[in-house]
Amino acid sequence: MGFSPAAQTKVVLLGSSGEGGFLSSFRSLNLEHVSPALLKGRGISPLAASPGRKDEVALLALMRRWFFARKPDAGFVLTDFPATLLQAKVFDEWLETRGEALSAVLAGPGAPAALVEHYGTLGLLQEPAVPAQP
Numbered sequence: 001m002g003f004s005p006a007a008q009t010k011v012v013l014l015g016s017s018g019e020g021g022f023l024s025s026f027r028s029l030n031l032e033h034v035s036p037a038l039l040k041g042r043g044i045s046p047l048a049a050s051p052g053r054k055d056e057v058a059l060l061a062l063m064r065r066w067f068f069a070r071k072p073d074a075g076f077v078l079t080d081f082p083a084t085l086l087q088a089k090v091f092d093e094w095l096e097t098r099g100e101a102l103s104a105v106l107a108g109p110g111a112p113a114a115l116v117e118h119y120g121t122l123g124l125l126q127e128p129a130v131p132a133q134p
Helices: 022-026 036-041 053-069 085-097 113-121
Strands: 010-014 032-034 076-079 104-107
Touching (some): 032 036, 036 053, 085 113
Parallel strands (some): 010 076, 032 076
16 A cells, blocks of 8 residues: 655755744655654664764664665655765665655755755755855
């Protein structure tokens, strides 16, 4: 049994989405709201935080477990990930591996310039944004 088109929506929110921002417009949709902080709060990550590159590896491992554990046709609203161009490219590979695509990417205040450019080039950026300086 599949989900309705609205429930299959896959959205990434870049930068500050804020309670008064565009995140609130997704609250009424029946979509999973996901962020690395939320997953860590659920105790999904047994990895201890450590400085530098290990943090990046631990974050990618956490998000990979979430991504590949969910049903492929289930929608989501993803905040705070990807936060770097490397994370975005890895996330793109995960989507391609499962034959999935993002529905939209929205950029809020403070969205990293590299991510705005990346998703703009892919034609996924839905709203113009003034990116933060790298």
